[in-house]
Amino acid sequence: MEYIEEIRQFKEQIKFSEDKKFDVNLESFKNIVISGMGGSGIVGNIVKDLYSNKPVVVINDYNIPNFVDNSTLFVAVSYSGNTEETISSTEQAIKKGAKVLAITSGGKLKEIVKDSIIIPSSFQPRAALGYMAIPILNTLGVSDKNQLNELYELLSELDSNHDEFDNIAKEIFEGKKIPVIYGVPPYFSVSYRWKTQFNENAKVIAYSSNFSELNHNDTMALKETYRKRLFYFICLHDGLDQRIEKRISITQNLTKVNFKLIKAKGSTFFVREFYLIHVGDWVTYSLALLRNKDPENVRLIEKLKKELEKS
Template sequence: MGKEINLDSQDMKKAIDQLPSQIAEAYKMGDYIRVDKPVDKIVIIGMGGSAIAGDILQSYIANVPVTVIRDYNIPDWIDEKTLVFASSYSGNTEETISAYREARKKKALIVVITSGGRLLKLAQDEKTQIVLIPKFMQPRNAVAYMFFPMLSALENAKLLKSQDTAVRQTINALKKEGYEKIAKDLLEKNYNKIPIIYSSNKFSSIAYRWKTQFNENAKVMAFSHAFPELDHNAIMGFEHLIGHFHVIFLKSDLDHKRIQKRMDITEKLIRRKTTVTSLNIKGENYLSQLFTAIHIGDLTTYFLALRYRIDPSPVDYIEELKKEMGPYL
């Protein structure tokens, strides 16, 4: 794949490989965020790659309700006791700007996470707390910068105990070798196939991340679903299967024992109709399992793009759509 690397016009591979150092840097970025009033719920406003971090936080946090909003409007229940993270990598995401303005009117406690744009200007003018993250990468490659400042901010708010050990173990896990081999094996299994990613609810944010990375990096259709719900509907789609699919099971020893059994039985059943890969997620803790799984997915979809002789970085349809939408006031 040596010559094919020239297809990578924006050096996405470098951004993927820098995930451990990005986590170390990003975890410190929320240190100065202060939450000086009672909070009983957390909301993340964002779209696309900027919202994925919210999905991961929603999976990771168990002691406070966490909601991810991908829309122009916010629910009526947001109030002064709501901690809102308004996340837009570019700072120009119109849905996020609209929702941010509504959250301001409701006097929610807001933290803006961005690299610039209109959202940064609004936050500066309104003296909203800001986490300013690095520019010059695709938003989907900034997942560490969108997630870990929230983690440290929640520590400051006493909503989360210190994550120092978990973060350190996650960084060390990502420095290990072998991820590229797993990714290259997976890409061949998914070549000229439609990927379907299955996981438990505990890892549904990661399954969805894989799905969107297949969409944006490799420019292919992909789907994700979670156990146990998929055993009550989606499994029947394999009885009269139309199309060429490859199913990826993301499995973890942290999953409920009954979920693990469901996965094994479901895998056995659908192997009658299509090809399957069962990936056992490793890690010393939940956080390290989440981010090693993200890393494998990012590498797999990157290498699949090169296999298709596609530049993984540009998202031409998205940019064309934004242009036709015109400016948002």
């Protein structure tokens, strides 16, 4: 499948995953640990944004926290099933007696975790987010058929018309700007997902932060930093939280920086989170094309993994 088709296929993943969930009794666990890296690792952060009935600890590393034991629900997310950090953390969790679940297309993870949801292979991991995230969110009761249907409609609309967002890529391209993406609560992981998509799709350095934390540090740089004209500021918001909206507007006034405001659509946090994520998929895809870079290509990451395997 062409990479652009993988992006368009995101909404179909939502539909495909409608009934997918783990058969697990949540009541019996004190905490949830989600392990993964990069395009798979973002799943843990998304879960943390949307679910807080139990402590959720996200691991992007080889090692697991000491507290992991048989009261822990441990979810390993690795699209390939061979991510070395995730394999390492999962083996540790198994040893500690945690209840271990996995979402993967195969690989070693499928072999070591009995309780796995196997998803279609041959996608770029970052383009398989629906397959990876929805089963966990279904299991936790965050997503349901109504929300998934609403999201499907919104994503279809977006796929058929994203000119407005392609223009953002155009502005970034024309000024060779460095994208800075700001998010708002509770969509903390969305600005980071955009950053990683700028990296992997468009091959540009980007950075992300969130309100209101950025008001305690970034704000001091926004007015006086050198290279100020080189940054392109995007702010992802929902227009609903009046205190945060106030912060966005005061920050722009005081620092004389204009944010490109992108407003979420949807009736719930879940729907809005995924809508905002998919807008970023298109902006970063468009930037890749403008830069004449193959948005699918992540050969450097694959090369790095091979170099690591040698040693």
